[in-house]
Amino acid sequence: MKGAHDLGGKTGLGPIAPEKDEPVFHREWEKRAFAITVACGFLGEWNLDMARYARERMPDPEYLASTYYEKWAHGLSLLLVEKGLLTEEEIRERMSELSKSDS
Amino acid sequence: MSSKHKHAHPPSEVELKVKALESLLIEKGLVDPLALDELIDIYEHRVGPQNGARVVARAWCNPDYLHRLLHNATDAIREIGFEGRQGEDMVVLENSPTVHNMVVCTLCSCYPWPVLGLPPVWYKSAPYRARAVSEPRSVLAEFGVELGEDVEIRVWDSTAEVRYLVIPMRPEGTENLSESELAELVTRDSMIGTGLALSPEVIQ
Structure with a gap:
C-alpha cells in the first residue's frame, strides 16, 4: 500500500535533529495516548497490523505533519469507532464537554 | 486556519481527543x-536501553x-529476563571492523521495546526513516x-x-572492566547503529 508512510528513500525532508537527553514522553497527553492505545490492544479487537493501517489511513499531508502520538490517537479513535466500541458522536460530545470544563 | 497547520502544532485538539x-x-x-498508570510507569522507568546494554555487555x-x-x-x-511486546522476534546484528549495522523502520x-524501551522522536521522524536507507553515511555524520x-x-x-538489536564493537582498553561496568558504555544509539559504544575514559 503506497502512502505517505512509505518513506524509505524520499528526499527533501531535511535534517534529523536528534534531541539530546530526550525524555520518554514530552507531554502528559502523550503518556495517556500511549497507555490507552496499548491497553486497548489487549481487548483483542485488532492486531498490530490493523493498528498500523489505521494510522496509515490518515490523509498524506496530515500524516506528515503529525507527531507520533497524534497518529496513535487518530488510529485508536478510528479503530474504536470501526469496532463499534465507541461512536464518533460520543467522542465529539465528550471533547466538547471537556473543552468547556477545562476553560 | 488550515487543518494541516492545526496538526503541525498539536495541542488542545489532540489533548482533548x-x-x-x-x-x-x-x-x-x-x-x-490502574493498568494505564502501570503501563506508563513500566515504559517510563523500568524498560529502556539499560536492558539492551546488559545484553550487549554479556x-x-x-x-x-x-x-x-x-x-x-x-x-x-529472554535468558536475561527481557521479553514481550514488540520484541517477540528479535535478530541481533554484530558490528565488526569491516561491517557496521544500522536499524530503521521506513514504514x-x-x-x-523490551531491550530499548520506546523509540526516540528522531527514530520515528520522516527524515530518518527516509534517509537511513538511501544515505546512511550522511545520516551517521549527523550523529x-x-x-x-x-x-x-x-x-x-x-x-x-522482526526487530533488530545491534551489538556495537567493544571499545579498546576495556579488558579489565566487569560486565556491569561495560554496560555503562553501551548507549541507546550504539544499539540502533547511529552511534558507537563509549570509550572507558568517558565514564571515569
Whole structure:
C-alpha cells in the first residue's frame, strides 16, 4: 500500500535533529495516548497490523505533519469507532464537554 | 486556519481527543485506570536501553552467550529476563571492523521495546526513516559518527514482526572492566547503529 508512510528513500525532508537527553514522553497527553492505545490492544479487537493501517489511513499531508502520538490517537479513535466500541458522536460530545470544563 | 497547520502544532485538539477517549473507555469498563498508570510507569522507568546494554555487555564478555544471541536472539535475550511486546522476534546484528549495522523502520516506527524501551522522536521522524536507507553515511555524520570508506554499512529495515538489536564493537582498553561496568558504555544509539559504544575514559 503506497502512502505517505512509505518513506524509505524520499528526499527533501531535511535534517534529523536528534534531541539530546530526550525524555520518554514530552507531554502528559502523550503518556495517556500511549497507555490507552496499548491497553486497548489487549481487548483483542485488532492486531498490530490493523493498528498500523489505521494510522496509515490518515490523509498524506496530515500524516506528515503529525507527531507520533497524534497518529496513535487518530488510529485508536478510528479503530474504536470501526469496532463499534465507541461512536464518533460520543467522542465529539465528550471533547466538547471537556473543552468547556477545562476553560 | 488550515487543518494541516492545526496538526503541525498539536495541542488542545489532540489533548482533548485523548482525554475524551480515556474517560469514555474507563466509563465503559474497557480499560482499567490502574493498568494505564502501570503501563506508563513500566515504559517510563523500568524498560529502556539499560536492558539492551546488559545484553550487549554479556555478549562482549561471554562468547557462548554471543553465539546463542546470534542464533536465537529472542531466547538468548529472554535468558536475561527481557521479553514481550514488540520484541517477540528479535535478530541481533554484530558490528565488526569491516561491517557496521544500522536499524530503521521506513514504514512506521518498529523498535525492540523490551531491550530499548520506546523509540526516540528522531527514530520515528520522516527524515530518518527516509534517509537511513538511501544515505546512511550522511545520516551517521549527523550523529557525529564517521566510518572509514572500507567499512560496509548494512541498513536493516524493521517490520512489525522482526526487530533488530545491534551489538556495537567493544571499545579498546576495556579488558579489565566487569560486565556491569561495560554496560555503562553501551548507549541507546550504539544499539540502533547511529552511534558507537563509549570509550572507558568517558565514564571515569
